[in-house]
Amino acid sequence: MPAYRSFAVLGGGTIGLPIVEALASRNVSVVLFSRPGSSKKTVPSGVEVAELEFTDVAAVAAALQQHEVDVVLSTIATAGTKGQMVLADAAKLAGVKLFAPAEYGLPTDADTDGPLGEKKRVAEYLKTLGIPTVRFYTGVFIEYVPWLTGYPEHNKIRIVGEGDAPASFTAVSDIAGFVAHVLTTLPSAELENRVFRLEGERRSFKELARLFNTTIEHLDRIPGEMGEFKTLLTAALSSGAGSTGWDVANKREGSGSSAAGSAKVFWPDHQWKTIKEVLKGRD
Template structure:
């Protein structure tokens, strides 16, 4: 059994709030949610205390961690703000945190040097240099975000940049939150410290999504509209294979064993992972 009894979640967005709920549903643990001053009120379980603090003030954040005797810090801040995690790591070191779970929850970042994926990898390196044990969780794309990625609402087709043939890992938000809550409250530290956990709810190519959504593929040079450049960049990564949670960017190949896509699914025995069709009622 785990020795972790007190958790601090940073951010309450798409995956943050579900993780808060999953942890709070566990007996004999305490959970706090950190949000920025002035942020909108969050609806959380009655057992969860919401603390407003400026994330860039390492001393102030560390004081919160110490006051609540936090064992584990989970950062869920957005990809575009991942560099801001550095001050959170500094706070964790000041407070002698036992485990830090950085904001990954997406495509594999190990080995990346540039862009948003590179920034996340740099945070992992900073954690290591700070001497704080960490657990990185690669999930692939959130299954719920498929329509967003392929611009499905604009014409009802699966818009694909590139060939669209490479396999992509998709994992639903409830599965991600449930997994995080389970492993952090059931597994011993030896199975979590300085580990990369690779999830996969379902595996499909972007082209293959068309069959599931009962539509056709439209190959395009780029995705336009809101966040179009970001979506285009993601699809370019996926087109070379990096959409799989088992992808090794250094070797330019799929990993095997504990480095394979979905290899960490087994850590949550008996769980039935949600399919694409189930999530989207197809």
């Protein structure tokens, strides 16, 4: 039997809803908690959607106990990462068995500054509470490539940095499917305090440009909405830190179970989507 039977997904955005759908397809109990006033969510039959204020420890703990939740999966957006401390306290009160903090991006093993540093502090805080964690490093969502690079609006791949270093890109549906697969098939001993490093496809920005028959435009700063974030992210990817196998402390690629894409062994029969497949019709 699976180690866990009841799951709560907190946040129903880009990655949250697909995870809800993937879990629901595996005949387990799933509840989606979303903030009051957020957009209405369409979920599979059998999945309950409940509005919940994530800043209220007692309310979150009571909701988790009411639904007898074994596993909490936070999919809160990067801007709300600090709020996960409240969710951690609630999970502790509710006796949750496993907590998946909102990673779903670049490795955060040693970062101390900015959004990645906040993610690392959440994982460390969960450890102090004695709550086992499972973390998923996914690299960049393939679906975000056009938004991140400015292609096809500018008909170029606009980045900060040289663009030679390989980075990890993974489709949202593959991420959600993997999360649901391992959480419902692996024993708790193989999940607790574990990091899974996913990678659907490995490409540098220069390879992306060739893939889409375009060129690289090198900038010192990316302008426009969320330009600062795009500047930081493309610079990180250009430096090598965009690989899910990146050793942040030693600034090099990891090996073995720390290598990019090493988690694929836990879903051996799955065909991972390519960048071209996902973005077909958008280029």
